[in-house]
Amino acid sequence: MLKRQGTRRSTQKNTKILVLVSFVLVLALASFGVWPVKAEDYSSSSFIVRDPVINIAATQASSSSFQFYSSAGQLAPGESSSANFSYKAGFLYFATATTPVISATAGNGQVSFTWTASTGTFGNVTNYQLGTATSSGGSFTYESVGNVVSYTKTGLTNGTTYYFKVKAEAGGRTVAESAEVSSTPVAPADTGGGGGGGGGYSSPTTQTIVNFYGRAYPRSVITLLKDAQVAATTVAGSDANFQISLSNLSAGNYIFSIYSEDSKGNRSSLLTFPISVTAGATTNVSGIFIAPTIAVDKSQVKRGDNIAIFGQSVSEAEITISVNSDEEFFVKTKADKNGVYLNNFDTSVLEMGSHLAKSKAALAESISAYGKTVGFLVGTKTVLSEPSKCGKADLNCDGRVNxxxxxxxxxxxxxxxxxxxxxxxxxxxxxxxxxxxxxxxxxxxxxxx
Incomplete structure (x- = not known):
């Protein structure tokens, strides 16, 4: 009996000592401005991470079977992987910016550039870098040009072909890069002068040309507008690439727009860019990436049922679909060899009411802007979408024949x-x-x- 009481007293004494030591440690941590941070378990349908360690530096942990990028508050960008799974965390997965469309116009010892603004998701572009090289795909030398969408590069050699790229930056990190565009500076034409009554000499007038290069959908019709008027049409190749050339233009400022139509007759959003054309010069516009088309199979869907979201883009492109609700949802799918994509979206995560969906495409290092939005209603019943009816002679299905x-x-x-x-x-x-x-x-x- 005495032995048990002695053991109990000893245990109580040890407990008091532990409490006292813990209290002293907390006071010591507080005196240095250090406070404990709580990390909760988080899980998915296939695994649970228990007692995660919050690492403010967001460093990398690894073993022979997996990699895991730790994070502060689970927001640090990174991707963990192993032979059995891949786990993407943080903003890296969806933090993207549209690829700038760049145009280059040659001048006397210089090249003038304009490009479309790169639009970021979860962030803003703060600076652009212009890269210059003397060979296609060569080593580019970059210079900061500021948060602008036009620039003139001087000090170039006439007759030498240069290659250029524009990189968009956010916080000092590259988030988007344009396609390569070439341009050859030229000296102004020599109009000659009178001499000995023999008359002056005028060199042949160089044509004023604008070339457009880009991607649409396989075998789709591409329409180019100049100041809201149709200027040219062409058909994309089986790889979805296209080229359109306009010649005999007058010098001046133009607003060019371009769109395509998919195999179902759905029309893309307009991609618009202003260009200043110089007489006798060739302007190349490179990196055009027409956004995907989008449609849904239901105008109203019973909550919990799937709604098919589909459209067309570049062959084998990665498609990101955004569904706007009180919370924005993102899903990814891949287009097939014909550029067709489909996602059966589970509406159980959506609130009752109206919703909008839109999509964008990514291929290699190029990312399109989001295209048109399509609306649908989440309710208590399902109503199939009625196919749009195009009138006689209405080839682009806009309700007019013009x-x-x-x-x-x-x-x-x-x-x-x-x-x-x-x-x-x-x-x-x-x-x-x-x-x-x-x-x-x-x-x-x-x-x-």
Whole structure:
């Protein structure tokens, strides 16, 4: 009995000592401004991380079987991986910026540039760097040009072809990089002078040309607008790449816009960029990346059911779909070889009411802007979307028959039709598998202007 009491007293004494030591340690930590930080367990459907250690420096832990990038508050960017799983954490997964579209116009010992502003997600671009090289794909020398969207590079050698890129930065880190664009500075044309009554000599006038290079959708029709008027159309290759050239332009400032139409007749958003054209110079516009089209299979969906979100983009592109609710949701999917993508989105995470979805594409190091938005309603029943009905002769399905439709038809005049345009011709023109004067007569009849 005495032994048990002695043991109890000893235990109580040890407990008091431990409490006292703990209290002293807390006071010591507080005196140095150090406070304990609590880390809670977090989990997924396949694993639980218990008692995570918060590392303010956000360093990297590793073993022979996995890598794990630790984080402060689970916000540090990084990716952990092993042979069995990959875990993405922090803003790195979705923090992206659109790729600038750059144009270069040659001058006398100089090249003038304009580019579209790079738009960031979860952040803002604070600076641009211009890279210069003397060979394609070569080593670029970069210089800071500030948070601007135009710049003139001087001190160049006439007759030498240079290659340029623009990098967008946020907080000193590169978040986007343009495609490469080339330009060759040229001396002004020598108009000559009179001499000995023999008359002056004028060198041949150099053409004023603007070239557009970019990506759309495989075999899609691309339409180029100049100051809101159709200037040219072309068809993308099977790899979705396209090129359009405009010549015999007058010097001046223009607003160019470009769009494409997918195999279902859905039209992309307009990509617009201002360009200053110099007489006798060639301007190259590179890195155009037309945003994906988007559509849904239901105008209203019963909460908890799936809604199909689909569209078309570049072949094998990674598609990011954003669904706006009280909380914004992001899902990723991949386009197939024809550029077609599909995601069956689970609406159980959405609130009742109206929602909007949009998508963007990424391929290699290029990222498009978000395209058009499409709306749907989450409710208590499901209503399928009705296919949009395009009127006779309305080739771009905008509810009007005007010069845009005429330009599209003119492109296919006496040419072999693509598979997608065969469907349009069958439904909205003469349905004889070709474009000829009969089709233009139909357009004239339905003309709205």
């Amino acid at each position: 010069l845009v439709d005429f330009s599209i038809a003119a492109f296919w005049y006496k040419r072999s039709l693509s598979e997608s345009f065969k469907i349009i011709e069958q439904e909205r023109l003469n349905a004889d598998g070709k474009v000829n004067l009969t089709d233009f007569s139909i357009m004239a009849y339905y003309w709205t202007g």
